Amino acid sequence: MAVRRLAPEAVQPKEFSFTPETEAWTKQLVAKYPQGRQASAVIPLLWRVQTDCGGWLPQKAIEAVSERLEMPYIRVYEVATFYTMFNLEPVGKFYVQMCGTTPCMLRGSNEIRKVLEERIGAQQTVSDDGLFSWLEVECLGACCNAPMVQINDDYYEDLTPENFNKLLDDLAAGKKVNVGSQTGRKSSEPQDDVKTLTDPALYDGSLVGAWRKRFEEEAAQRPAEGKDKAEKEKTGKESLEKEAKKAEKEAAVAPKKGHPDAGRATERPVADAPAQQKAAGEEAVDLEAEDKDIAEKLAALSKDASPEEKADAVGSRPKALKKPRKDKPDDLKKISGIGPANEEKLHNLGIYHYDQIAQWGRPEIRWVGQFLSFAGRIDREDWVAQAKALAAGDTES
């Protein structure tokens, strides 16, 4: 593609005005856009005007469009030079855009070019009779029917010098021509005989569900195979199982070991149902029953009971340290759900380390939950498991 400029003055028409039809059409077009946004109509209007002007945009037409849409000339000029679908120089009645990109070139577009050069001349010149002009363009997206050209609005495919010459003759003579493949091919079907999907069984319904049957048959054959192989498989299977078990165990205490530097608590399924907890070997907790129990106990207390009294009523106070071990508390904020405020509260309770939290049982969880007055959240966010993971990570490092 080269620099695109307006056509030389010699070929520019002196005047341009919208045809009444175009004017009416423009009115409808502009009405589609909100007030003050009529510039949105510039591309369709230029396209329409190009059609009216015989396939190209003279300077006066560009200016007329600018005035109609109240745009500066340069803005419309920018659009007209940007899009290659707008021709800035005159074109023939039949404007041939020949695809010269690789697939078409491999299938013989050079022959087609020769035809064009012989019949019409150099690119972007209109033939003497004013009927033809041509331009080599990049891929038009019909590679399966290469080589091909676009003439005005239609594609003509499967070209050979012979049928292309005939096509141009017919166009010049004003005869009716077939759009699409020039060899009679239907859209992009295989050119001669069909080589794939030929099995009639494909079309009689007998193959419905066939794949499942095949897998079942294969599975049934397996035990019949050699004994050695089976044994080998068995040991393999065992070692696999072993590995899986080990991984599972590790995952419970140190999840996502692969990213030790992530430094943030990892996500894990929370609020397991009792059944899930049981399956995972944890002590199943019926949270609903527990909530009910807590509510009853609290109701028995006087209304002005301190948080501590309330907490004592529902659980037991976790074991406290007087000060952090080695005077170095763990960063409890790493546990999702503990922010700076809660961390301080926990410190006040004498809780400084992950392993302290990791050791909490139900009574402690209930006590802390009540004390910090967000009952249930410790379970929901599973502080205990998070703390276990962090504690494990700690000892490792």
Place this chain on the structure above:
Amino acid sequence: MTKLIVDGKEIDVPAEYTLLQACEEAGAEIPRFCFHERLSVAGNCRMCLVEIKGAPKPIASCAWGVRDCRPGPNGEPPEISTRSPTVKKAREGVMEFLLINHPLDCPICDQGGECDLQDQAMAYGVDSSRFHENKRAVEDKYIGPLVKTWMNRCIHCTRCVRFATEVAGVPDLGAIGRGEDMEITTYLEKAMGSELQSCVADLCPVGALTSKPYAYTARPWEMTKTESVDVMDAVGSAIRVDSRGREVMRILPRVNEAINEEWITDKTRHIIDGLRRQRLDRPYVRENGKLRPASWQEAFGAIAKAVGAASPECIGAIVGDLPAVEEIYALKELMTSLGVANLDARQDGAALDPALGRGSYVFNSTIEGIEEADAILIVGSNPRIEASLVNVRIRKRFRMGPPPIGVIGEKADLTYDYDYLGAGPDTLADIASGKHPFAKVLSEAERPLIILGQGALMREDGAAIMALAAKAAETVGAVTDDWNGFNVLHTAAARVGALDLGFVPGEGGLDAQAMAGEGALDVLFLLGADEIAIPPGAFVIYQGTHGDRGAHRADVILPGATYTEKSGTFVNTEGRVQIANRAAFPPGDAREDWAILRALSDQLGHKLPFDNLAQLREKLYAAYPHMASVDAIAQSDVAAAVKAAAGLKGKPGDAPFASPVKDFYLTNPIARASAIMAECSALAAGESREAAE
């Protein structure tokens, strides 16, 4: 406010900031070509890439909002690095692409030494090219007499296109073609039609658009840079005068948010050849009807003879549009000591009277205040040519969300939409009485702004128009405790300073029009007054810089200094006191104007009581304390001034208002001496003729 971590430093910035602004806030320097604070964001140069933690690719920081940054998984503030290896590599990649088609012609490029691309290539460029194809070649375009193009150098940042469209409001520039074939041009290579067009050369980060008159004349590092103010109009734009030896080589804008932001007009920038041409470089005395060069002593002797023979009632003095406050003060002191009451600084006869109060003749809202106005009425003015940078502010306000803008006077293209209300005093009278529908619009506005131009005041019925405008301001409530919406827009740089000094007719004194009457005076002193015709008869002393109208009529010529050749105080249309500094020396025998008047006073036997500029300023500041507060606007009682102005008597005529500026490029003697301004003027005239056909 949003928290961000930039290069490990935590900062708090407003959410509407872009990342680039936030990084600058944190002290990180971000290279850029297309981004400009005062233009819309294009995001097409990709030089400002930064890395955001979590984003898969580097991000163009100019086009990425702070509010678009996602926090970390636990709500940590977003982390941005501007110095990481990824960022450096990305920017080096961008730079390599930019340099693919950029010619290696720095040694002959006018941008050399002040080129963004050159500077940034030092930081991010590689020493050799991996590109072995031919470089792109682009035809140079004609886009006007002021901007030279060298389009091979263009890196397609589109700053110029955005400036022309957004700030100047004259969408002449555009980018045609696409991809590698994209080219910056005007439609069919016509000249740009903006009076701010040379600002695109400042904006251009490379040497594609440079100043045409300045081409190949100097290098930035060999010039002395002097900060000063402009006197081409009454706006008082901040400028930097670059001089080499005795010669002013170019004028560039300085940033002053309160006045010109960072733009200046073409006239401000390109009159420099006018500073050299047609200069008065020695005194002249008229003998037998012809001017002949003379010595200072001869000139002073001739003046002393003429003044000695005349009675004080028959002596007069008129101050022109360009003198600084210092010489106006010196002239006033001299004339007062001679007992002369015929003083005037209003050569155009504008009905401005300092007796009404300062609020009646300055731009009370301030130029920056225009951005706060929510309804604007322009009376008898075409701000685009009278004070282009005031017009730029109005356009800036318009682009924020159009307020109602009404115009009474000439129907001109002001670069924004307005309601045309009428041509003359009748419409203004309708608004003053509240009959006009636009009066209701102004009344409903919280901060209505009325701009009264010189076109409405420099008429026979100027006082009556002033009264009408003041009444209108009162009717619509334009002057309240916290808003001063009554504004007079001046066109002459010296005018407000002269009015501040009270350089108007004393008791029984004649005004400028009367002084210019046939046989009114025996001796007339013109201090740079070129816009007034003096009939034969009087003995005319002209003190000024250029051989213009005043010098042609003069009997004695005293050569003075232009604004780049002296230190002088100027008061702009807002009433803001500013000081212009000396960048060069006056040519030949020409002297600083106050010194000439001081020497003359000695000859006339009324020696002025100061021997140097410092002493003069001491006296000036003692008499007019507000002149001492430079870069500030003295407070005044605007409400009282408007009330006094509304009480002026007179019957308004019917003639429509006309702008006093007929030709933007030729408004003063310096501009009239400039060949470049003449070329621009001819071009503009040709275009307006074309438009009229």
